[in-house]
Amino acid sequence: MNIGDAAARAGLPAKTIRYYEDIGLVSPRRGENGYRSFSPNDLHKLVFLGRARSLGFSIEDCRSLLALYGDENRASADVKTLARAHLAQISDKIAGLQAMHATLTDLVSSCAGDSRPDCPILKTLSDR
Amino acid sequence: MNIGDAAARAGLPAKTIRYYEDIGLVSPRRGENGYRSFSPNDLHKLVFLGRARSLGFSIEDCRSLLALYGDENRASADVKTLARAHLAQISDKIAGLQAMHATLTDLVSSCAGDSRPDCPILKTLSDR
DNA sequence: TCTTGACCTTCCCCTTGCTGGAACCTCCAT
């Protein structure tokens, strides 16, 4: 299967797949013509990667997850640890964003939003 | 005031301040020796930038905010519009992260996390 | 057979918002 089909089936841009090959996440064979040839297993990996990425796992996490997936003797504890660490990062991000959101919501609601220059948003940002 | 003092007072790394000068957000004068010399107004801008950045505004948003701040004839509506757009982006990000969080929480809680290889997390990622 | 258009290849630069480091200059205190 050529990269275009693999991309369509995996739901990933071809560019992304090439990048994944570049960094060693997948290693499709090459045909006589130099085209990448994706096996069902390669495709499967790509789908796996797409899902892991859509859950916010970093590329390095994905590399670890793929390794664990391929390891018959893995301990599910290792997967769980990785996922929990990621979960904690997500929580942190959410908390940070919610703090921003709260502050900004206050500021926005206190701003008249008319043609006059007075603006509590700018005032807050520039306050001494 | 030299960059080190400006950095300490603004709560920004010196590197960041040099970067901000590079992209035209601040324009401190230069002394005879080539050192940057920050005026109180420059410092004020840096503090402004630090706060805006900490609220998640992009550099380009910061540029606009600074321009609005310096414009006596601004309409507060323009500031509000900018802030609201940013708020919407934050909301989107939060929603995305919360969806990830929910999914991952489910997966994590369903994983035994022991020494056996069976793992619903990997199973979900690799499911056909 | 020729050509056209879709697909593939590599390559390098661009993005965001900095951060680290190398090589070098300047200032102040001893």
Next chain:
DNA sequence: ATGGAGGTTCCAGCAAGGGGAAGGTCAAGA
């Protein structure tokens, strides 16, 4: 005069790809 703590520039790199150029290949239609 010398040492160390500042400052300066420039270059490289991070995540995770995206854009686009220059060129090779393949399959179908005239």
